[in-house]
Amino acid sequence: QKEVEQNSGPLSVPEGAIASLNCTYSDRGSQSFFWYRQYSGKSPELIMFIYSNGDKEDGRFTAQLNKASQYVSLLIRDSQPSDSATYLCAVNPSGGSNYKLTFGKGTLLTVNP
Amino acid sequence: GAVVSQHPSWVICKSGTSVKIECRSLDFQATTMFWYRQFPKQSLMLMATSNEGSKATYEQGVEKDKFLINHASLTLSTLTVTSAHPEDSSFYICSARWQQETQYFGPGTRLLVL
Numbered sequence: 001q002k003e004v005e006q007n008s009g010p011l012s013v014p015e016g017a018i019a020s021l022n023c024t025y026s027d028r029g030s031q032s033f034f035w036y037r038q039y040s041g042k043s044p045e046l047i048m049f050i051y052s053n054g055d056k057e058d059g060r061f062t063a064q065l066n067k068a069s070q071y072v073s074l075l076i077r078d079s080q081p082s083d084s085a086t087y088l089c090a091v092n093p094s095g096g097s098n099y100k101l102t103f104g105k106g107t108l109l110t111v112n113p
Numbered sequence: 114g115a116v117v118s119q120h121p122s123w124v125i126c127k128s129g130t131s132v133k134i135e136c137r138s139l140d141f142q143a144t145t146m147f148w149y150r151q152f153p154k155q156s157l158m159l160m161a162t163s164n165e166g167s168k169a170t171y172e173q174g175v176e177k178d179k180f181l182i183n184h185a186s187l188t189l190s191t192l193t194v195t196s197a198h199p200e201d202s203s204f205y206i207c208s209a210r211w212q213q214e215t216q217y218f219g220p221g222t223r224l225l226v227l
């Protein structure tokens with residue numbers, strides 16, 4: 001079973017702080033990694049994707065990938081109350097020709113004003 | 114980003130009726146679309162993968178005769194819940210594959226079966 005693990009949280013941070021969300025995956029051959037944000041009662045929206053080891057930055061968001069450790073993280077700088085949501089990590093397992101993603105169960109982030 | 118729409122956003126129906134949900138990719142062609150279901154406070158559950166012009170691939174435990182999927186064009190996939198029952202009440206979300214494995218989600222359809 002190819003798995004994606006996330007701490008369910010809730011992760012609580014004060015406004016303006018850095019929120020760090022973590023994800024580990026079991027399939028060492030995985031090649032593509034995604035972070036989605038899901039507000040309560042809404043569908044997921046794509047924040048970032050990352051394919052290569054290292055960091056990828058987009059505005060206040062930074063995705064970090066370490067394939068050797070099978071670890072991907074999302075940093076949110078200058079966290080805002082509007083960032084309060086569940087963050088889903090998703091991985092495309094190796095050998096999959098059907099483009100399916102395996103999702104973690106998500107981490108609930110709360111940013112306190 | 115790419116835009117995916119779903120219709121309807123809300124549907125209430127009586128037990129035993131069938132409900133059709135449409136998923137459209139508005140600004141790109143999607144050869145592959147996916148259908149998910151999400152119960153309250155639970156994670157996304159993939160129901161099936163829909164490929165344009167071919168039969169859908171269902172995940173283990175999902176009844177293909179109950180959840181009919183048609184992907185007749187590069188911008189439209191439909192999910193029909195046949196003979197719906199209260200236990201089918203859920204949040205149904207589609208996604209469309211944009212490039213490589215990137216999926217963009219529709220806004221979802223809330224189904225309530227009375």
